[in-house]
Structures are given as C-alpha cells and as structure tokens.
Amino acid sequence: MNPTSRVRLGGSDVLVTRLGLGLAPIGGLYAPVGDDTARAVIDRAWDRGIRLFDTAPLYGHGVSERRTGAALRDRPRAQLVLSTKAGRLLVPGDASDQQGFWAELPDGVTTRFDFSAGAIRRSVAESLRRLGLDRIDLLHLHDPDDHYLPALHEALPAMAELRKSGTVGAISIGMNQAPMLAGLIRAMGEPGVDAVMVAGRYTLLDQSALDDLLPLAAHRGISVLAAAPYNSGLLADPQPGARFDYTPVGRDLLDRALEIKNICRGYDVPLRAAAVQFAFGHPAVAAVVCGARTPEEVDDNVDLTALPIPSELWTTLKREGLLPAHVPVPAA
Secondary structure (H helix, E strand, O other): OOOOOEEEOOOOOOEEEOEEEEOOHHHOEOOOOOHHHHHHHHHHHHHOOOOEEEOOOOOOOOHHHHHHHHHHOOOOHHHOEEEEEEOEEEEEOOOOOOOOEOOOOOOOEEEEEOOOHHHHHHHHHHHHHHHOOOOEEEEEEEOOOOOHHHHHHHHHHHHHHHHHHOOEEEEEEEEOOOHHHHHHHHHHOOOOOOEEEEEOOOOOOOOOOOOOHHHHHHHHOOEEEEEOOOHHHOOOOOOOOOEEOOEEOOHHHHHHHHHHHHHHHHOOOOHHHHHHHHHHHOOOEEEEEEEOOOHHHHHHHHHHHHOOOOHHHHHHHHHOOOOOOOOOOOOO
C-alpha cells in the first residue's frame, strides 16, 4: 500500500492520503508531549508525504489543535487536509478530569458534550481560532453515543449547512462503535455524510464493523476512515499491561494478539505492519489514521504501511481462526 497516494472522501472534493496522522498523542494522551516534539511529529509526517491530519478540541483541551495549527498554517493550504471534530465544547470548569490527557491543560477549562446546532457552529468557530486556519476540510461529529436524537436532528443538519457554506469541506461521524454509525447513516438519508471514522472496530482483533457498517458505507458511497488500528497499543506491542481500547488488556485478548504476532513473525512481517494494513482489504476504507508521539513513530507507521505482506500470512490467520474466513484482506 502506498501511504501517500490519495483518494476522494465520498462525494466531496476532499482528497486524503491513505495514511493519516492522528494527533491525540501530541495533546498529551497517556503521557506529556512537549511543544518541540509535537512540532517535530507533524513536520516529519509532512516530510514523509502524509497530508491528512486529524485533531479535536478534546485532545488536551485545545492543546492539540493549537499545536497542529502552528505547525501547518504556513504549509501550502491546498495540499493538506485538516480534520477536527465537534460535539464537545471547551467550557469553564474543573480541569482535573483529564480524560487520559496529561499535557499541561489550560487552567479552569473542561469539556462538555453539546450536540445542539448552535454548539456545533460555536465549536467550529473556536476550532478555527485555535488552529489559525481559514477552513476545516473534514469535520467529524465526535462520539455522539449517548446523544442520538440531538446528533441526528440538530448537529448533523448544522454540519451539512457548514458544508454547504464552504466553511467545512466534508462531514463525517466519528465513534468507537459501529452499530450507531450505521443507524445514523440510515436515519439521515441522502446525501448524508461523506465519511465515517470508526475507531478500533475494524482491526485484527475487532471486526465488528464488517457485517453492517462497511457494506452500508460502500453501498452509499461513504468513505470509511479506520482509526486506532493498534487498538490503543495492544497490536503495537502485546505484553501484560498493554492497553486495548484505552484500558489494560485482559488475558484472552493478550493471548490472541500474541498468537497473531507469532504467525506474523513466521513470515518476517512485524505485527504492526499487519495491523496497520489490515483495514485496507475492504473497499470502503479510504484511509487508516494512526497516532504518533515521536517522529520515529511517524517513520514507523509510514514504513509499515508500505511494507509488502505475502498473501499467505492472511490465509494462515484465517486457517488458524484468528480472522473470520469471509473477511476481505489486502492484496499481496
């Protein structure tokens, strides 16, 4: 897979590279990241040909957006795709609830879910100020799990208006689950969203997006961004204490990840390469979005995306019951 080739998102004019950079880590996810390192991560991604940069107000309570904007605003604007999210406002409050982010969070600032139309417009305006950019290329509705009705009836129509006005190039919904993504797509009708971002639900360990969401997206011409291909770290380095979906992994999943790693080793393929490339087997998947907290991790993601993987590896994973027999896999 060529990580820097481009594909179109749904029916929009937005073209994304097949590999995107997730910017939660430079907002301090799990551990602090300094300004210089954050800048170096984005600079390295640019130098390696990545042009899809995905951030959110949640990531460090605005820290990631400010760092992202500072690193990108002098780049050729037509070449980059800036992706951010709406659904959580930054508001005055107790910043002690860091939600996994360990940057030096702004004093007296916390996040609050709000999927009203006014909140979506406010969120976009505030993101543009933090970023210092003129537009948002891709806007995701961020984690509306417990807010189905306001998401459907207020937030998504407001996002469609922002798309129509040109403030936003394409719209999407981003979640850590597949069923509600599929439900919102069906309920919206057409033209609907241009893309969906599904985090951790189409990976080597979790294919829960396979039987409903991905066929629906393919049928409707909606592009899928597969985020978190390492399931929060387990598929990057399976060991006791590794995270799966943001929490310490259980024994059964750890053993399964180690089995997959052992089979990959037999084909001289790093587990991380199989993890980052797996989702490309499905025709609905436009891009895979990987986080990185150092320039070296950026290099690793790019190199592993481009690494040739023999088709026999996927066949063996299916034969050993580690992948469903019907799951599509990348071509050799």
